[in-house]
Amino acid sequence: MSADPPGLRERKKARTRASIQQHALRLFRRQGFAATTVEQVAAAAEVSPSTVFRYFPTKEDLAVLDEHLSLATVIPPAFAAQPPELTALQALRATLRVAFDALLPADRAARMERDMAILQVPQLWAANARLVVEGMDTLGELVARRAGRDPGDPAVRTFTGAVLGVSVRVLLDAAADPETDPLEALDEALALLEAGLPL
Amino acid sequence: MSADPPGLRERKKARTRASIQQHALRLFRRQGFAATTVEQVAAAAEVSPSTVFRYFPTKEDLAVLDEHLSLATVIPPAFAAQPPELTALQALRATLRVAFDALLPADRAARMERDMAILQVPQLWAANARLVVEGMDTLGELVARRAGRDPGDPAVRTFTGAVLGVSVRVLLDAAADPETDPLEALDEALALLEAGLPL
Amino acid sequence: MSADPPGLRERKKARTRASIQQHALRLFRRQGFAATTVEQVAAAAEVSPSTVFRYFPTKEDLAVLDEHLSLATVIPPAFAAQPPELTALQALRATLRVAFDALLPADRAARMERDMAILQVPQLWAANARLVVEGMDTLGELVARRAGRDPGDPAVRTFTGAVLGVSVRVLLDAAADPETDPLEALDEALALLEAGLPL
Amino acid sequence: MSADPPGLRERKKARTRASIQQHALRLFRRQGFAATTVEQVAAAAEVSPSTVFRYFPTKEDLAVLDEHLSLATVIPPAFAAQPPELTALQALRATLRVAFDALLPADRAARMERDMAILQVPQLWAANARLVVEGMDTLGELVARRAGRDPGDPAVRTFTGAVLGVSVRVLLDAAADPETDPLEALDEALALLEAGLPL
DNA sequence: ACATACGGGACTCCCCGTTAAT
DNA sequence: ATTAACGGGGAGTCCCGTATGT
Numbered sequence: 001m002s003a004d005p006p007g008l009r010e011r012k013k014a015r016t017r018a019s020i021q022q023h024a025l026r027l028f029r030r031q032g033f034a035a036t037t038v039e040q041v042a043a044a045a046e047v048s049p050s051t052v053f054r055y056f057p058t059k060e061d062l063a064v065l066d067e068h069l070s071l072a073t074v075i076p077p078a079f080a081a082q083p084p085e086l087t088a089l090q091a092l093r094a095t096l097r098v099a100f101d102a103l104l105p106a107d108r109a110a111r112m113e114r115d116m117a118i119l120q121v122p123q124l125w126a127a128n129a130r131l132v133v134e135g136m137d138t139l140g141e142l143v144a145r146r147a148g149r150d151p152g153d154p155a156v157r158t159f160t161g162a163v164l165g166v167s168v169r170v171l172l173d174a175a176a177d178p179e180t181d182p183l184e185a186l187d188e189a190l191a192l193l194e195a196g197l198p199l
Numbered sequence: 200m201s202a203d204p205p206g207l208r209e210r211k212k213a214r215t216r217a218s219i220q221q222h223a224l225r226l227f228r229r230q231g232f233a234a235t236t237v238e239q240v241a242a243a244a245e246v247s248p249s250t251v252f253r254y255f256p257t258k259e260d261l262a263v264l265d266e267h268l269s270l271a272t273v274i275p276p277a278f279a280a281q282p283p284e285l286t287a288l289q290a291l292r293a294t295l296r297v298a299f300d301a302l303l304p305a306d307r308a309a310r311m312e313r314d315m316a317i318l319q320v321p322q323l324w325a326a327n328a329r330l331v332v333e334g335m336d337t338l339g340e341l342v343a344r345r346a347g348r349d350p351g352d353p354a355v356r357t358f359t360g361a362v363l364g365v366s367v368r369v370l371l372d373a374a375a376d377p378e379t380d381p382l383e384a385l386d387e388a389l390a391l392l393e394a395g396l397p398l
Numbered sequence: 399m400s401a402d403p404p405g406l407r408e409r410k411k412a413r414t415r416a417s418i419q420q421h422a423l424r425l426f427r428r429q430g431f432a433a434t435t436v437e438q439v440a441a442a443a444e445v446s447p448s449t450v451f452r453y454f455p456t457k458e459d460l461a462v463l464d465e466h467l468s469l470a471t472v473i474p475p476a477f478a479a480q481p482p483e484l485t486a487l488q489a490l491r492a493t494l495r496v497a498f499d500a501l502l503p504a505d506r507a508a509r510m511e512r513d514m515a516i517l518q519v520p521q522l523w524a525a526n527a528r529l530v531v532e533g534m535d536t537l538g539e540l541v542a543r544r545a546g547r548d549p550g551d552p553a554v555r556t557f558t559g560a561v562l563g564v565s566v567r568v569l570l571d572a573a574a575d576p577e578t579d580p581l582e583a584l585d586e587a588l589a590l591l592e593a594g595l596p597l
Numbered sequence: 598m599s600a601d602p603p604g605l606r607e608r609k610k611a612r613t614r615a616s617i618q619q620h621a622l623r624l625f626r627r628q629g630f631a632a633t634t635v636e637q638v639a640a641a642a643e644v645s646p647s648t649v650f651r652y653f654p655t656k657e658d659l660a661v662l663d664e665h666l667s668l669a670t671v672i673p674p675a676f677a678a679q680p681p682e683l684t685a686l687q688a689l690r691a692t693l694r695v696a697f698d699a700l701l702p703a704d705r706a707a708r709m710e711r712d713m714a715i716l717q718v719p720q721l722w723a724a725n726a727r728l729v730v731e732g733m734d735t736l737g738e739l740v741a742r743r744a745g746r747d748p749g750d751p752a753v754r755t756f757t758g759a760v761l762g763v764s765v766r767v768l769l770d771a772a773a774d775p776e777t778d779p780l781e782a783l784d785e786a787l788a789l790l791e792a793g794l795p796l
Numbered sequence: 797a798c799a800t801a802c803g804g805g806a807c808t809c810c811c812c813g814t815t816a817a818t
Numbered sequence: 819a820t821t822a823a824c825g826g827g828g829a830g831t832c833c834c835g836t837a838t839g840t
Contacts, residue, residue, distance in 0.1 A: 009800080009839075016801095037828060048803045053830065088398035122328035126321035136368075147398040157372055158365055158388040159396050165364015166357050169335075173356055189357040196395040197358050199287035199346040236810065248812095249821055258811070407816070407823075435805065446826045447806095457806065486796035520726035524719035534766075545796040555770055556763055556786040557794050563762015564755055567733075571754055587755040594793040595756050597685035597744040634833065645798050650835070 017055045020045040024062040025117040033063075033123035063124040065114065065131065072138065074099045079142045088143045088159060089194040093187055100183055112182065116175045119168065136160045162193055216254045219244040223261040224316040232262070232322035262323040264313065264330065271337065273298045278341050287342045287358060288393040292386055299382055311381065315374045318367065335359045361392055415453045418443040422460040423515040431461075431521035461522040463512065463529065470536065472497045477540045486541045486557060487592040491585055498581055510580065514573045517566065534558045560591055614652045617642040621659040622714035630660070630720035660721040662711065662728065669735065671696045676739045685740045685756060686791040690784055697780055709779065713772045716765065733757045759790055 023044035027036045038059055042049040056062045078098045082091035100108060118124045137151070140160045144151040170189045174182040192198075222243035226235045237258055241248040255261050277297045281290035299307060317323045324331075336350070339359045343350040369388045373381040391397075421442035425434045436457055440447040454460045476496045480489035498506060516522045523530075535549070538558045542549040568587045572580040590596075620641035624633045635656055639646040653659050675695045679688035697705060715721045734748070737757045741748040767786045771779040789795075 013801085038830090039828085049829095050803060050805095051801080054801080057830085059829070089396060122325035125324055125328075129321035129324075143398055149398070154384070154387060155391055155396070155398055157368055158391045159398055161365040161368025161388070162361040162392060162396060163364070165362070165367070166360040168364070169356055169360025185353070188353060189360070192354055192357045193361060193392075194395050196393050197288060197354070197361060199342055199348070199354055199358055237812085238810085247821060252812070253820085256812090411824085436807090437805085448826060448828095449824085451807070452825080455807090487794060520723035523722055523726075527719035527722075541796055547796070552767075552782070552785060553789055553794070553796055555766055556789045557796055559763040559766025559786070560759040560790055560794060561762070563760070563765070564758040566762070567754055567758025583751070586751060587758070590752055590755045591759060591790070592793050594791050595686060595752070595759060597740055597746070597752055597756055635835090636833085646834095647798055647800095651797080654835085656834070 016045075016047065016051070020047065020052055020055055021062055022114075024056075025114055028063065028121050028124065029117045033121050060124075060127045063118055063121075063127040065118070065128060071099060072135065074102055076138065076142055080146075084146075087194065088147060089190055091146065092139075092143075092163065093190050096183070096186065116171070119171055120175060132164070136164055139163065163190070166190065166193060215244075215246065215250075219246065219251055219254055220261055221313070224313060227262065227320050227323060228316045232320055259326045262317055262320075262326040264317065264327060270298060271334065273301055275337065275341055279345075283345070286393065287346060288389055290345065291338075291342075291362065292389050295382070295385065315370070318370055319374060331363070335363055338362065362389070365389065365392060414443075414445065414449070418445065418450055418453055419460055420512075423512060426461065426519050426522065427515045431519050458522075458525045461516055461519075461525040463516070463526060469497060470533065472500055474536065474540055478544075480544075482544075485592065486545060487588055489544065490537075490541075490561065491588050494581070494584065514569070517569055518573060530562070534562055537561065561588070564588065564591060613642075613644065613648075617644065617649055617652055618659055619711075622711055625660065625718050625721060626714045630718055657721075657724045660715055660718075660724040662715065662725060668696060669732065671699055673735065673739055677743075681743075684791065685744060686787055688743065689736075689740075689760065690787050693780070693783065713768070716768055717772060729761070733761055736760065760787070763787065763790060 020041065024036070024041045027040055027044060038049050038052055041062065042052045045052070052062075075095055079091060079095040082094055086094065103111070118128060137160075140151045140156050143149075143159055144153065144156045147156070149156055166189045167186060170185045171182055174180040174185050219240065223235070223240045226239055226243060237251055238248050240261065241251045244251070251261075274294055278290060278294040281293055285293065302310070317327060336359075339350045339355050342348075342358055343352065343355045346355070348355050365388045366385060369384045370381055373379040373384050418439065422434070422439045425438055425442060436447050436450055439460065440450045443450070450460075473493055477489060477493040480492055484492065501509070516526060535558075538549045538554050541547075541557055542551065542554045545554070547554050564587045565584060568583045569580055572578040572583050617638065621633070621638045624637055624641060635649055636646050638659065639649045642649070649659075672692055676688060676692040679691055683691065700708070715725060734757075737748045737753050740746075740756055741750065741753045744753070746753050763786045764783060767782045768779055771777040771782050
């Protein structure tokens with residue numbers, strides 16, 4: 001746990017890795033996943049194809065957001081800290097506000113950019129399926145603990161499914177219309193969920 | 200172009216096609232998409248690889264549920280026929296009951312089997328992304344018309360996103376636990392949505 | 399054994415194969431074996447690298463002269479047909495004259511060209527080691543039978559070793575000096591062997 | 598630059614170098630050249646791969662017998678010292694006896710072991726091609742000077758070619774049959790050469 | 797002196813489009 | 819008209835050899 005001086009070399013590796021992934025996602029979004037070759041990604045990142053494979057075992061892994069964890073470390077405590085009189089959806093909305101405010105604006109933009117790239121290319125969903133499921137499970141556990149329910153309770157599982165579905169829908173819509181603030185739109189959508197989708 | 204007697208030859212082609220797809224989905228679920236070769240699918244279906252490609256232009260197309268349309272032709276009129284005093288979610292629940300009851304039990308099982316195969320292999324989601332989006336859009340239009348809203352209205356889009364997310368979640372859970380009746384679980388989940396996800 | 403019309407396709411394959419090999423040997427001789435990439439060979443032969451590997455499993459196999467057999471089918475009967483009063487070396491010299499006269503001049507030049515390419519690149523010797531050993535063994539058996547000796551007899555093995563060593567030496571020298579007639583030089587060298595290498 | 602006390606450090610380096618090469622040749626003979634990785638050689642010699650490359654610039658160099666020179670320094674004077682009434686082959690046979698007797702038995706066995714390893718793996722011939730050619734040229738010059746001929750004289754070149762071919766053949770045979778004394782077999786073979794390969 | 801990152805080439809496997817032969 | 823052979827090309831693995839730390 002002595003991460004103090006990450007070592008000059010480690011930093012270079014991290015930068016190389018991030019660079020490769022950025023170029024990859026940019027190309028994937030522009031040309032599509034299948035139409036992009038690893039060679040192109042390598043050329044764009046100014047490394048050799050070997051190096052790409054050294055950092056990402058398969059082409060699909062170029063689209064896996066392993067550092068997504070940063071959010072995963074912020075959300076649980078923030079959610080648990082919400083006052084108990086809030087409903088689960090209210091607590092979640094408050095948590096999201098806190099979590100995103102905690103991110104530096106630069107990070108926030110970069111993350112959004114990256115997530116959008118993946119959301120818009122169906123081929124890349126599969127690569128992150130595990131992460132999404134884990135995220136849902138984590139959320140499910142938080143909600144279950146808060147409500148004194150079992151994580152397998154249909155109400156809990158419906159909750160997480162609905163939240164995920166709504167999030168995807170809203171973020172995709174926001175990506176299509178650059179004037180929308182994704183965060184705000186998501187908050188509004190969760191409010192609608194709370195109201196029982198009145199239509 | 201008369202659809203009445205589909206012709207002996209047409210039927211055989213349809214059967215071959217269905218057989219290939221069934222074997223493909225079975226293998227995909229068992230071994231994964233990437234780990235399954237077209238040659239294996241051909242061998243399992245007892246045809247030549249060339250034939251597989253004659254029925255399905257690409258390997259991915261083996262996972263595309265084009266006939267899913269059958270449901271698409273049943274749902275819209277059934278939904279439109281629901282009494283106006285029902286909420287959108289109530290109408291949807293009623294519609295689903297009607298639509299599935301209209302299917303022959305054999306068809307119902309086969310379809311469920313097939314859909315599950317795809318749902319459980321993330322790699323195959325992408326292949327059906329277009330279908331899902333179209334399905335959501337269709338549902339959105341139906342709901343919008345019923346409620347006198349615009350299809351782009353946030354409430355409508357949140358509705359379809361939530362319904363899809365909940366459906367996926369419930370069906371995956373049902374697949375893991377064979378004792379669950381997927382239809383009943385879905386109905387229950389939609390009821391929870393209607394109640395505003397009380398937790 | 400119905401090789402009459404070898405089929406249009408077979409011929410094309412044979413031509414492709416020969417073309418690839420010719421280009422490969424040319425490049426090997428010009429740039430060396432290691433310095434030549436399969437990609438270059440493919441480009442020179444105007445096919446894709448995949449195709450090169452389809453015809454030749456490994457890069458080394460590009461240098462294996464499998465059709466060398468043609469000579470192998472001519473020499474044994476010709477050698478056996480030599481009058482018994484000749485010594486083994488005399489019989490061999492006569493056989494070589496007959497065998498090479500039987501080749502079309504064009505074939506002869508092409509073969510010589512090809513063999514020289516290999517002889518001049520040490521890296522390629524290994525690829526043909528098996529062929530050479532088999533050739534020596536065949537010659538040894540012919541000589542042994544003719545002389546009523548065992549193929550394992552030291553005299554027989556010394557004979558084949560000397561003939562091979564002398565052949566390589568002479569052909570390499572002939573390659574360096576284009577004015578020399580390789581056949582004639584070889585004949586002269588074998589005569590010297592017969593004379594006990596008088597020096 | 599005094600060769601007297603080679604220095605403790607020098608000796609250790611020499612031992613490391615020899616150890617690496619021995620392990621390499623052993624592995625090459627057992628598994629083949631291509632199938633043996635530098636990593637395996639390093640592991641066998643209990644050093645790191647980096648160290649292997651510090652002693653031997655390329656993998657092929659592991660098979661180059663640079664110290665073979667020791668023989669090269671012994672043979673020329675011994676050959677020149679043979680009485681002039683001997684034929685070249687007689688002089689050579691006498692020289693070989695002297696040269697090998699001059700080697701310590703331990704060295705002799707080690708050298709034989711090493712040479713055999715190379716002789717039995719065609720892939721390694723190429724690595725030593727230069728040495729062999731140089732050896733032949735040296736022998737050719739010695740013979741030419743002795744006989745008052747030109748080194749390019751066909752008789753001289755045939756001589757060296759035959760001697761090399763016979764040597765290779767005999768040593769390979771001897772390697773296959775451990776009961777044979779390679780030296781004796783070689784002497785016998787050279788005698789047969791002198792007799793004009795009577796068969 | 798060892799470890800590590802990197803470039804790059806050989807090689808295999810497979811998808812899939814084209815072409816030809818039955 | 820179906821099937822099979824052929825071909826292109828990209829993914830991915832392995833390893834050599836170099837260059838850079840440490």
